[in-house]
Amino acid sequence: MAAKQGAVTSWGREVSSGEAWARVESAATPEWRKQLSSWWKGVTDEGVLLHEGDLEADSLVVGPRPLVVSGSVRLKGLLEDGHAADHTLLVVLGDLEVENVATVSAMFIAGNVRIRGLLFGDSLGDDVFSVAGGLKARALVEEHHHLHVAGALDVDVLVGSKLTAPGKPRQKLEPHEALLRGAFTVEEEDEDGVVDSTLDRKGLLEKLRKGKPVLADTRLGPVEKAIAAAKEKVAKGEKAPRIGLSLKKLKAIPEEIFSLTGLEGLTLDSNPIEVISPRIGELRALRSLSVERLPVSTLPDELCRLPALKKLSLRYCDKLTRLPEAFGELESLEELYLDVTGLDGFPEVLTRLPKLKKLWWWRFFKTPPKKLQVLVDGLGRMPKLTHSGFFQGEVANLPTNLAPLARLKQFKLGLEKIPATEVRRLEAALPPGRLHVGY
Secondary structure: OEOOOOOEOOOOEEEOHHHHHHHHOOOOOHHHHHHHHHHHHHHOOOOEEEEOOOEEEOOEEOOOOOEEEOOOEEEOOEEEOOOOOOOOEEEEOOOEEEOEEEEOOEEEEOOOEEEEEEEEEEOOOOOEEEEOOOEEEEEEEEEOOEEEEOOOEEEEEEEOOOEEOOOOOOEEOOHHHHEOOOOEEEEEEEOOEEEEEEEOHHHHHHHHHOOOOOEOOOOOOHHHHHHHHHHHHHHOOOOOOEEEOOOOOOOOOOHHHHHOOOOOEEEOOOOOOOOOOHHHHHOOOOOEEEOOOOOOOOOOOOHHHOOOOOEEEOOOOOOOOOOOHHHHHOOOOOEEEEEOOOOOOOOHHHHHOOOOOEEEEEEEOOOOHHHHHHHHHHHOOOOOOOEEEEEEEEOOOOOOOOHHHHHOOEEEEEOOEOOHHHHHHHHHHOOOOOEEEOO
């Protein structure tokens, strides 16, 4: 065993596997002992360190020998395992109380566990943290590491999915929502902040070993945090804010949003919201709205009457087959993103939009030639339109008549696959310099 500063300390006397198991046989439940037995064999063949009674220390690193503690373990700092061995084993026959845990091997606790901070488990699905009693912790963070709790669960946050327990954590969050910078890797970030992340195993371990904070304030969920931050800006008299609520598993727009009547930007992408509340019409200062990848089949008329709305994105809304007649009342709309796969054809209501300058069509997959021609013809009936384009997907043949596009200042072609001959034909149909290939 090694102490926090690297000084070697003998945490117990060496005993045989059989002698140590005799202590285990009277602990916890048969189910817990049965699970432990599958890890016991092979790991304990060369002997076990047995600590009699309670173990109290600043920190503890388990390995290479398995350690059995007949009493409870109380640590001021970090409990860590995996030292100098591929697999190690910690068995505590009493309770465990610790600041943080970082485990890459197996830990079995016969009593209750109290973790004042975070438990981090990372073993590619090979190992387990098993508790026969209850578990209380601020956060459980697992990277393919099994967490088994037989008793009561009192956990604020879970990052991961491999938790087996009779209860549930109060929140299930992504790494960037639960951890501080340096403990996660940003996978996707937009103007509203980080929207996708993965654990930074090395960064998280380094912070834990140095005793640095790793947990973000999780008393409020990410949605509540965003709303609270917006309210704070308004209270300070700052410019009306924007709120990003992408990938938040929302089934409806939070009611608190509608109290932010000065809100200028709202992003709701990739949420299972099937119905947009008519209360959206209360956000009369809204200038930008993105509802991409929402499974909506209709838009409320109230959305179509937002007086300040300049930009609207309906990309990947493939259940939206038509736009409502009230859509023509969007008097300030200048830029619009639409999903081709859902729409029946060209929405004629677009020709009534007085300020629409940019119309971007997305997702061309097995789009019939007739539908392509309908879209191109529709663009020709929009005298205020200056920019348009086809994005994402593939097209084997462009429409026969491309003349309606000639009046545009720019046409963008951002398809993954289109014959070079069709690109040249489009280029010839437009005035010089008007075609832009790419996003």
